[in-house]
Amino acid sequence: xxxxxxxxxxxxxxxxxxxxxxxxxxxxxxxxxxxxxxxxxxxxxxxxxxxxxxxxxxxxxxxxxxxxxxxxxxxxxxxxxxxxxxxxxxxxxxxxxxxxxxxxxxxxxxxxxxxxxxxxxxxxxxxxxxxxxxxxxxxxxxxxxxxxxxxxxxxxxxxxxxxxxxxxxxxxxxxxxxxxxxxxxxxxxxxxxxxxxxxxxxxxxxxxxxxxxxxxxxxxxxxxxxxx
Numbered sequence: 001x002x003x004x005x006x007x008x009x010x011x012x013x014x015x016x017x018x019x020x021x022x023x024x025x026x027x028x029x030x031x032x033x034x035x036x037x038x039x040x041x042x043x044x045x046x047x048x049x050x051x052x053x054x055x056x057x058x059x060x061x062x063x064x065x066x067x068x069x070x071x072x073x074x075x076x077x078x079x080x081x082x083x084x085x086x087x088x089x090x091x092x093x094x095x096x097x098x099x100x101x102x103x104x105x106x107x108x109x110x111x112x113x114x115x116x117x118x119x120x121x122x123x124x125x126x127x128x129x130x131x132x133x134x135x136x137x138x139x140x141x142x143x144x145x146x147x148x149x150x151x152x153x154x155x156x157x158x159x160x161x162x163x164x165x166x167x168x169x170x171x172x173x174x175x176x177x178x179x180x181x182x183x184x185x186x187x188x189x190x191x192x193x194x195x196x197x198x199x200x201x202x203x204x205x206x207x208x209x210x211x212x213x214x215x216x217x218x219x220x221x222x223x224x225x226x227x228x
Contacts, residue, residue, distance in 0.1 A: 010103040012130065013073065016040035018056040018064060020152040020171065021108030021186065023196040024145055025132040026068065029106055030201070035130075038102055039071040040064075041093065043086075047079035054155055054193045055221045060208065063226060067202035073097075094125045106130040110138060110188045138186040139176070146172055150199035153210065154192045157220040162191040168210045168222045195224050 012035045014026045029035045042051060042061060049058045065072035075093045078085055097105070105127050122129050133141065145152075150171075157167045162183055169175055171194060176185060183191050198205035211223035 010034060011036045011038040011101055012104045012106055013039050013041040013097055013102050014106045015108070016042045017108065017193070018042070018051050018054050018061055018196065019194040020145060020150060020196050021110060021133055023150065023199060023201050025106050025108040027199065027201040028132040029130070037070060039073050040068065041073045041075065041105065043075045043077050045079050046076045052077070054195060056155065056195050056224065059226055060195065060206070060224055063206045064196065067204055067206055069203055094122070094127055098126050102127065104128040104130050106132055108133055110134065110136065110186060138184050138188055142171060142176065142185045145199070148200050150196065151205070152194040152196040153208070153222070153224065155195045155222045155224055156193040158190055158192070158218070159220055160218070161189065164220045166192065167213055167220045
């Protein structure tokens with residue numbers, strides 16, 4: 001009897017923002033036998049040691065990677081970060097990924113077409129872009145996340161697009177009920193960003209607490225810390 005030919009498995013890095021969409025992308029990819037998740041790829045502002053926009057502390061980021069059981073690949077970025085510095089840092093990260101056998105990078109983008117510049121960015125590198133949650137209905141998607149046990153907290157708000165009192169709230173059914181009309185339930189128009197601390201992509205929950213709320217550069221940030 002001839003043995004079955006094994007399916008090809010592509011090693012993948014997940015672009016990890018620390019928020020819900022990249023976390024759900026990881027969860028979905030893990031259910032697909034075509035892919036082997038090789039690690040999380042995150043850009044880090046070296047001036048503040050935090051994830052850009054989400055402002056997630058490095059220690060929280062490292063706790064997420066440990067809970068996911070995956071290595072964390074940090075791309076250091078200067079501050080301020082001109083576009084040429086960003087592109088150079090990402091080229092270095094791509095070269096390192098290819099050298100280690102990575103075949104693709106997955107992104108948690110939902111529907112903003114201008115974000116698909118990532119396809120152009122990866123063109124010619126040898127890395128394929130993947131978009132596991134692309135074009136999913138955001139209200140249904142958030143409800144699916146909540147039902148699956150995803151716990152995520154709003155850590156950044158654009159007060160021009162969303163009431164600042166939502167800063168620090170968890171995304172749950174009460175959040176959906178209170179959400180003003182015109183705001184995307186997943187914040188895909190830049191209304192807010194989140195930090196995930198529990199869900200099926202993790203082996204265990206991460207104990208966090210909300211700290212100081214500050215307004216900086218036109219955004220409202222909630223400082224999320226590991227609970228001592």
